[in-house]
Amino acid sequence: MSPDLRTRLSNVELENPVVTAAGCAGSGRELAQYFDISRIGAVTTKSVMLEPRAGRPAPRVAETPSGMLSATGLQGPGVDVLLQRDLPWLISRGGRAVVSVAGGGAGEYAELARRISDAPGVDLIEVNLSCPNPAGQGRHFADDPEEAARVVRAVRSHTRSEVPVFAKLAPDVPDLVGLAAACVEARADGLSMVNAVRGMAIDPRTLRPAVAGGMGGLSGPAIRPIAVGCVYEVHAALPQVPIIGMGGVRTGSDVLEFLAAGASAVAVGTVNFADPSACVRILRELEEMLIDRGVTRVADLIGSAHRPIG
Numbered sequence: 235m236s237p238d239l240r241t242r243l244s245n246v247e248l249e250n251p252v253v254t255a256a257g258c259a260g261s262g263r264e265l266a267q268y269f270d271i272s273r274i275g276a277v278t279t280k281s282v283m284l285e286p287r288a289g290r291p292a293p294r295v296a297e298t299p300s301g302m303l304s305a306t307g308l309q310g311p312g313v314d315v316l317l318q319r320d321l322p323w324l325i326s327r328g329g330r331a332v333v334s335v336a337g338g339g340a341g342e343y344a345e346l347a348r349r350i351s352d353a354p355g356v357d358l359i360e361v362n363l364s365c366p367n368p369a370g371q372g373r374h375f376a377d378d379p380e381e382a383a384r385v386v387r388a389v390r391s392h393t394r395s396e397v398p399v400f401a402k403l404a405p406d407v408p409d410l411v412g413l414a415a416a417c418v419e420a421r422a423d424g425l426s427m428v429n430a431v432r433g434m435a436i437d438p439r440t441l442r443p444a445v446a447g448g449m450g451g452l453s454g455p456a457i458r459p460i461a462v463g464c465v466y467e468v469h470a471a472l473p474q475v476p477i478i479g480m481g482g483v484r485t486g487s488d489v490l491e492f493l494a495a496g497a498s499a500v501a502v503g504t505v506n507f508a509d510p511s512a513c514v515r516i517l518r519e520l521e522e523m524l525i526d527r528g529v530t531r532v533a534d535l536i537g538s539a540h541r542p543i544g
């Protein structure tokens with residue numbers, strides 16, 4: 235018998251826990267050339283801002299010995315295009331929609347939330363507080379729990395009550411549990427963890443940063459132990475708070491790792507660039523692994539690494 239893959243993110247139920255990570259699948263259209271987008275738990279759209287944004291100059295990506303370093307700089311067409319073109323397309327294909335938002339301040343986030351949560355078919359809003367290459371000082375909202383909480387509060391108060399708000403956190407902050415608690419206190423319904431890890435590579439020929447933005451985000455399997463550790467730590471402190479876990483997921487076994495650490499859903503990111511059908515392969519692998527282990531419900535695995543042995 236097929237296992238029950240359904241999972242809950244606050245008041246939203248997904249058919250299965252495999253979702254795409256923001257910035258790694260556009261709004262799902264490119265991936266739909268490879269598989270039926272309605273088969274995965276949800277598509278998380280690239281973080282959208284109010285206005286169209288050109289993003290960072292090229293080169294935006296550098297290969298490192300241990301993962302991808304990238305700085306796209308929140309490039310995107312702006313919220314009007316998302317609402318008029320991309321979101322209706324995703325919903326027309328039966329896709330579930332997690333919409334990621336990014337802003338320069340609480341006011342911009344709030345306005346995005348108001349417009350997006352009014353749109354039909356939005357399942358969840360993910361508040362990106364942790365872009366690793368923000369304009370300005372190189373700091374992001376997740377660096378300061380009070381700033382992060384201010385943004386979450388603004389988003390929550392401008393979002394229809396039935397649409398959950400998840401805060402997307404960075405791994406490289408001094409007190410991740412404190413940050414997570416501040417976001418929950420500000421009425422985040424859940425957390426997404428983690429964004430890419432801030433980093434830099436220097437091109438040995440030019441002795442200049444390898445990505446034009448200077449600072450980039452390191453992603454891929456190298457960061458998976460960091461991400462799993464973050465999910466584990468926050469789930470231990472805040473067990474009632476649903477988490478979308480992400481960071482270097484490439485296989486069904488990686489999904490199991492995040493579920494056991496405490497994630498209720500797991501996002502697939504960087505691997506999509508090299509293997510655009512990865513999400514459905516990972517879903518198949520997960521299902522096979524559950525059958526092999528005799529697990530009948532995905533929900534039973536969430537947080538299992540925290541349970542005493544025996």
Ligand code: ORO
Nearest residue numbers: 305306307308365430451
């Ligand atoms: N890159 C990331 O790694 N994370 C973000 O949240 C945003 C970007 C980007 O747009 O460059």
